[in-house]
Amino acid sequence: MPPRAVVPPELIGRLRAAGCVFAEDEAKLLLEAADTPADLERLLAMRISGLPLEQVLGWAEFCGLRIVVRPGVFVPRRRTRLLVQEAARVAHPNSLVLDVCCGSGAVGTALLAAEPSLRLFAIDIDPAATACARLNVSPRGGEVLTGDLFDPLPAELRGQVDLVVANAPYVPTEAIERMPPEARLHEARVALDGGTDGLKVQSRIAAAAPEWLAPGGRLIVETSAAQSPHTAELFTRHGLRPRIRRSAALDATVVIGTAPA
Known part of the structure; x- marks a missing residue:
């Protein structure tokens, strides 16, 4: 029309x-x-x-880009722009970057749009998500892998990664029923459910990331304001120096962990 x-x-x-x-x-x-x-x-x-508008249209606006979104796949939120902004500050040309729990690949796609020279791997456990992510990430030169967190990565990347970004599920299980039906009914449960305290997946990422990070490499995780002190504690427990960053304008919080140099 x-x-x-x-x-x-x-x-x-x-x-x-x-x-x-x-x-x-x-x-x-x-x-x-x-x-x-x-x-x-x-x-x-x-x-x-009740289908989310983005899934009806087939795309979501994110960081000035049109991100392809398919039914059942997590719709990128505006607040996740903070994760991209903080990652872009530390991602240098040719950096090796992992977008873990990538969903549609929105974060990785935005980072590649800002710095096309990145070597980027986007990873998700949900095949529907990675099929969607390939439509966004692959045309920009990134690679998409299906599997649990770091499992599908080539072993030779251990100790070589400059940056890990993760918008991992952080909604406590009992709170999912209070989410808007657009998310609760039309996005994969695995993309929402962070376990009893919302920290289950974050905890696994914080425990595994140091093995993959290069000296001075960073892990940046989106979380909630209330959870951020606990996320920071997880980082400290696994040898990362944490810093909490919050944006009132985006109503967003991330925790940035730096590996020892």
Whole structure:
């Protein structure tokens, strides 16, 4: 349909009735994405059913990029821009970077967009996520691997990695039922569930990362403000010097751990 078509009030009304807070903005995006009135009706029905807008459109805006998103795959959040910003500060040309628990590969893709010379591996345990990540990461020269954390990496990378970034699941198990249905019902549980205290996967990453990091290498993990002191303790326990960084504008928190030089 024409990109600048007038948005019908009835379309906005149907989205608003379905509980879409930004109904007018969503209506414009759906209208632009549809090729025909029948296609618009199909997209609208998907959105009204509760499917995240990004999965309906097939993409999410992240760090100024359009990231391909497929059904069931974790949708990149705005707050994860802080993870990218902090990683970009320390990623130098030709750095070896790991994007662990990569989901759609949004973080790795954004880092490659900022510095194309990076040697980047994106890893996730969910084959649906890595299939999606290949659509984003591979065209920019990164490599995508399927497996549990560091397991699928070539052994010769041990002690060579300059930077590990991880937006690992950190929602406590009992809190998942209180998440918005868009996430709770339409994103893979493995991408959300951080165990009893939300620190289960972070703990495993903090324990394993030092083996892969080069001297002075860094591990940067997204977490919540409440969890960040505990994440920092995990880093210290495994020999990393932690620093907590918070952005009020993004409502985001990361913990940065530096390996001994």
